[in-house]
Amino acid sequence: MVKATQRRAPADPTDLPVNALRGVGPRIAERLERLGITRVYDLLFHLPTRYQDRTRVVPIGTLRPGDEAVVEGRVQLTEVKFARRRMLLSRITDNTGSMTLRLFHFNAAQREMLERGARVRCYGQVRSGAATLEMVHPEFRRLEGEEPAPVDEHLTPIYPTTEGLHQLSLRQLTDQALGRMAAGGPPDLLPRAIREEFELPPLDEALRYLHHPPPEAALDVLSERRHPAQQRLAFEELLAHRLSLRRLRARVTDSSAPPLLGNGHLREQFERDLPFALTGAQRRVSNEIAVDLDQPHPMQRLVQGDVGSGKTVVAALAVLKAIEAGFQAAVMAPTEILAEQHFRSFRNWLEPLGLEVVWLSGKQKVGTRRGAMEHLASGAAAVAVGTHALFQEAVDFDELGLVVIDEQHRFGVHQRLALREKGKVGERYPHQLIMTATPIPRTLAMTAYADLDVSVIDELPPGRTPVETVVVADSRRDEVVERVHAACRSGAQAYWVCTLVEESDALQCQAAEESAEELSEALPDLRVGLVHGRMKPKDKESVMADFKAGVIDLLVATTVIEVGVDVPNASLMIIENAERFGLAQLHQLRGRVGRGRKKSSCVLMYHGPLSQTARQRLAAMRETADGFEIARRDLELRGPGEVLGTRQTGMLNLRIADLQRDQPLLPAVARAADRLLEQDAKAVDAIIQRWLGQGERYGEV
Ligand code: ADP
Ligand code: MG
Numbered sequence: 001m002v003k004a005t006q007r008r009a010p011a012d013p014t015d016l017p018v019n020a021l022r023g024v025g026p027r028i029a030e031r032l033e034r035l036g037i038t039r040v041y042d043l044l045f046h047l048p049t050r051y052q053d054r055t056r057v058v059p060i061g062t063l064r065p066g067d068e069a070v071v072e073g074r075v076q077l078t079e080v081k082f083a084r085r086r087m088l089l090s091r092i093t094d095n096t097g098s099m100t101l102r103l104f105h106f107n108a109a110q111r112e113m114l115e116r117g118a119r120v121r122c123y124g125q126v127r128s129g130a131a132t133l134e135m136v137h138p139e140f141r142r143l144e145g146e147e148p149a150p151v152d153e154h155l156t157p158i159y160p161t162t163e164g165l166h167q168l169s170l171r172q173l174t175d176q177a178l179g180r181m182a183a184g185g186p187p188d189l190l191p192r193a194i195r196e197e198f199e200l201p202p203l204d205e206a207l208r209y210l211h212h213p214p215p216e217a218a219l220d221v222l223s224e225r226r227h228p229a230q231q232r233l234a235f236e237e238l239l240a241h242r243l244s245l246r247r248l249r250a251r252v253t254d255s256s257a258p259p260l261l262g263n264g265h266l267r268e269q270f271e272r273d274l275p276f277a278l279t280g281a282q283r284r285v286s287n288e289i290a291v292d293l294d295q296p297h298p299m300q301r302l303v304q305g306d307v308g309s310g311k312t313v314v315a316a317l318a319v320l321k322a323i324e325a326g327f328q329a330a331v332m333a334p335t336e337i338l339a340e341q342h343f344r345s346f347r348n349w350l351e352p353l354g355l356e357v358v359w360l361s362g363k364q365k366v367g368t369r370r371g372a373m374e375h376l377a378s379g380a381a382a383v384a385v386g387t388h389a390l391f392q393e394a395v396d397f398d399e400l401g402l403v404v405i406d407e408q409h410r411f412g413v414h415q416r417l418a419l420r421e422k423g424k425v426g427e428r429y430p431h432q433l434i435m436t437a438t439p440i441p442r443t444l445a446m447t448a449y450a451d452l453d454v455s456v457i458d459e460l461p462p463g464r465t466p467v468e469t470v471v472v473a474d475s476r477r478d479e480v481v482e483r484v485h486a487a488c489r490s491g492a493q494a495y496w497v498c499t500l501v502e503e504s505d506a507l508q509c510q511a512a513e514e515s516a517e518e519l520s521e522a523l524p525d526l527r528v529g530l531v532h533g534r535m536k537p538k539d540k541e542s543v544m545a546d547f548k549a550g551v552i553d554l555l556v557a558t559t560v561i562e563v564g565v566d567v568p569n570a571s572l573m574i575i576e577n578a579e580r581f582g583l584a585q586l587h588q589l590r591g592r593v594g595r596g597r598k599k600s601s602c603v604l605m606y607h608g609p610l611s612q613t614a615r616q617r618l619a620a621m622r623e624t625a626d627g628f629e630i631a632r633r634d635l636e637l638r639g640p641g642e643v644l645g646t647r648q649t650g651m652l653n654l655r656i657a658d659l660q661r662d663q664p665l666l667p668a669v670a671r672a673a674d675r676l677l678e679q680d681a682k683a684v685d686a687i688i689q690r691w692l693g694q695g696e697r698y699g700e701v
Contacts, residue, residue, distance in 0.1 A: 012187065013180040014041035021176045023169070031165040032173075041186045043177040044207050046170075047233070047656060048157035050223060054123055055152050055215035061096030063133055067126045070151065071099070072143070078114045090114040091132070092122075099126070100134040119143040154212040155219070174211055181207065189687045190236060191680060194672050200232040207233075225661060234657035235665050235672075238447060240691030241654075242673040243684050245450035249300065250677075252420075252451070257298035257429050260401050262324025266353055267317055273352065274313070281459035282310055286317045288455045289433060293321055293402070298420075299431035302408070302449055304438070305457030306627035307591025308464065311435045312342065312566075314457065315404045316349055318433050323355060323382045327401025330423075330430075331385045334407050336361060337531070338564035340541050342406065343385040345566075356381040362389030363537045388419075400430045407563045408434040416451075437563070437591065438584060438631065444659055447666055450673075466625050467594035468601045471578070471618045473608055480574055480603055481522055487572045488526050488553040492598065494572035496556045497589055499580055508558045509534045515576070516556040527551065532558040562588050568596030578604035578621075579614040583634040586621050594625075613637055635660050655691070 018024050018032050018040055029038075037043055058069040073092035080088055088103040088111060101122060103110065114120065124138025143149050159170045181204055188195075188203040195202065201209075206229035213222065221227050225234070271278070278286070285303055292299035305311045319329040331346065333339040339361065347357045358372035358381045375381035379398030403423050408416070416434070423430040434452065445454055472480065484494050496519065498512045509532040516530040529552035531543045540560075546552045548567050555561075555570075562585060573593045578586065586604070594600040604618055620633045657665075676684050 012041070012185065013183050014039070014044060014177055014185050016040050018043070018173070021173055023172065028165070028169065031162055034162045035160065035165075040177050040180060043170075043174050044181060044186065044211070045233075045655070046159060046174070047210050047230075048159050050158050051155040051213060051217075051219060052123070052158060053215070053219065054156050055154065057121070057151065059096040060092075060094050060099050060133075063097075063099065063126045065126055065128045065133065068124070069126065070121060070123045072119070072121045072149075073098070075114050075116050075118045075120060078111065078116060080111075088114070092120060099132050100129055101138055101140065102129070102134050102136045104137070113140070113142045119146075121149060154214055155217055157211055157213075178208060178211055186690075187686070189683055189690065190232075190239075190672075191676070191683060194675065198235065198668050198672065199228070200235055201228055203232070203236075205229070225658070230656070231662070231665065234662045235669060236687065237654060237657045237691050238662065238665060238669045239673055239676075240687045242447055242450050242669055243676065244688045244692055245447075246673055246677055247684070247688070248417075249451040252300050252429075253297050255298060255429055256296055256427060257431055258325070258327060258399075258401050259296050260293040260322045260325040260327060260431065262321045264324065266320040266324050266355075269353060270316065270320055270349060273349075276461065278313065279310065279457075279459045279461055281305075281457045282314050285455040285457050286314050288453075289314070289318050290321060292453070293318065293431055298429040299433065300452050301432070302434045302436065302445075302452040302454045303457065304436055304445075304454060306460070307437045307588060308460060308595050309437075309457040310461055311406070311437070311457060312345060315406070315433060315435060316346065318402060319346070319383060319404065320350075320353075322402040322431075325401065327399045328376065328379070328381070328397050329383050329402040329404065330395075330397070330400060331383060331404045332388050332406065332419075333386075333564060334388065335560060335563060336363070336387055336537055337540060337544060337560055338406065339385060339387045340537075340544065341565060344545075346383055346385055350383060355383065357383045357385060360384050360386035360389075360395065361537060362387060397425075400425065402431045402433065404433045404435070406435045408436045437588065437627065444635075444663070444666075446670055447659065450670075463597050464594060465597075465599050467590055468599070469590065469604065469622045469625075470601070471604045471606065471622055474576070474605050477605065480605060481519070483603070484519075484554060484572065484574060485523050485526065488523075492572055493547065493550065493552070493567065493570040494554050494574065495561065495570060495592060496554060497561070497573065497575045498556065498558060499577050506534065508532065512556055512558050519554060519556060523554070526553045528553070529555045530557070531555060531560060533560050559585070559589070561592060565592050566595060567592070569598070571596065571598040571600040573600075573602045574605060575602065576605050577607055578618060579606040579610055581617075583617050583620060583630055583637065586617065587627060587630045590621070590625075 016039065018037060019029050020040060024032070032038070035046060037046055052068055054070050056070065057072045058067070060071050060073060063069060063071070071094070073094040076091045076093050076098065078088065078090040080086065085104060088106045090101040091098055092101065101114070120140050120142050122135060122138040122140035124135035126133050126135060157171065157174070158167060161167060161170055185204050190200065190203070209229040222230070289299070289301060292301055303311060303314060315331065319331065322329045331342055333342055343357065343359045350357050356375060358375055360369065360372055372381070372384070373395060376384055377396040377398060384395065400423060403419065405419065420429060420432060484496070487494055496515060498515050499508060512530060512532045516528055520526070520528040529543045529547055531540055543552065543555070544565070547555045550569060571593055573590060575581070575586065575589060581589070590602045593602060604621060606614070606618065610618070616637060620630060624630060
């Protein structure tokens, strides 16, 4: 291993502000900054999105529509035409064929340049015209004499840019940066041993190649980002993220937490009172959690389990273990409805054991809230259940030992950290149990959740029958209403989920109100309930309680019921405008049925015409109920940023790598990360700094 400490790093001539380059004044610097470019080396890491090939002249006879190419020919005929608009048409020919140049805006000089007999070179995209192939507004210039004119030596990079910054300026600046790199550029942060093992080219070679690919470079490989030069950079970027998360994890593991050594008496009684036996997967995951909770360091465990796999019971067992050890637990959910449901479940489970569970919500009455807080502070209450608002304000616990965060897929690493800090008492952190129904492929989890341990509940409770899913056009709404009628008359319960195109919450709720009215008119013998986000918490609560108790037959709802809601007797779900939902959301919604022994169905009602991806989404829902398979298809249709819900949170904000495309790299990235962490702390710092910068480092939130 090379000892970084013994080598004095040479000065890096690209480690200067961009205004060190010719042609960069305050205006250009400001525009570059919009692209995230402030240092000279930032230009080197600002990679082209695509390339143009101006390295050879293409015979006209070999062109195909869609090609972008340089052609050279002699003008046969140039004329101004008045069709719908005035335009200049110029026919050029080489010895293999002829084509037309079409210009809608032109001046006298251009017209003259294209005079009959002139030799011209053009670059543009080819399309099929009326009679011949043509280029609309190509770049062109006249060639003098008969000598062959030189062509470019490398492919032309096209960069992502911003208003007021031309490709040409970006190219010139990048060329200057490449010149400086030749004199000793940004250091190659990957140790040679790692580069060799994973067959990655050196940094300067990769950067030079990507800014100036040689004429023979394979454009298709480059556009799919599979070239070794691109893979090398993606590797380093993914490595940076993983290193940052592993560092964070190490910091967590080093900090202390109370070991929650219970004697099992509460858990045993709880299990005895359950009306069912735990599944093998529930038992295995509970044991994994129990081992973590025994440690004097905070647990950071993510439990993944498909909708309906029974995560709540697993959480309850962890909570009871904390209580057995004399500590309190907090249980958090992302929505009021889900938090309320957890409150009921935990109260039903824990009160018979002589334990007090309190409810905390941002919206509850001051008096009620104060009472709950007092019980938590004195230690009279063992468990607090609430929305995340629970931790937004100062809630004093007597001895908080465990925080359970349900349905965490909506939260990124920053939120996880913030919650962790809030739970800190003195030097001790509570243990964290995070639960999600978003099953993400293993390799993805390895990167996105590299700071967590992951357990998977990969088994559904016995006796579940798969939900039958049908897709129907909303022109058949009457039939669907009749189906709801028949189902509810025979003792089933149903959900009717509404949504609108508009993002507005108010309009969503209004749509649900209207549907509820229509449905109660159409089905006078059914008891129709309504729940949406704008109702008072108390009203929402009582509607949900009525539905659970079977007092309501048909529950009309907005997506407030999307996560977590558990009413096993509900066996029919209608989703209106299903084409507007993403796959993950449809899967979550559908997960509200099929939770009991009854055969369940889900009707995806759409408003046509369907887009291509909407059609694929609905087909996927019909074809599979497996959360992992759905996640895989979702990944294909949407890309990982959205699957992980990271667009909003800024987590894993990747510049070059793409979690889906570069999945094959992830196992190697993980191995390289472990090795670097062990052997080269300096390189770890430098890699994190290069790719994540100061502000984005996870460990320092
Ligand atoms: P999710 O993983 O989606 O949060 P829940 O915890 O809400 O699932 O459980 C779904 C339903 O399955 C609940 O009604 C719960 O009581 C029931 N359940 C959980 N575990 C079992 C089991 N081992 N056997 C039978 N039913 C179970
Ligand atoms: Mg749940």
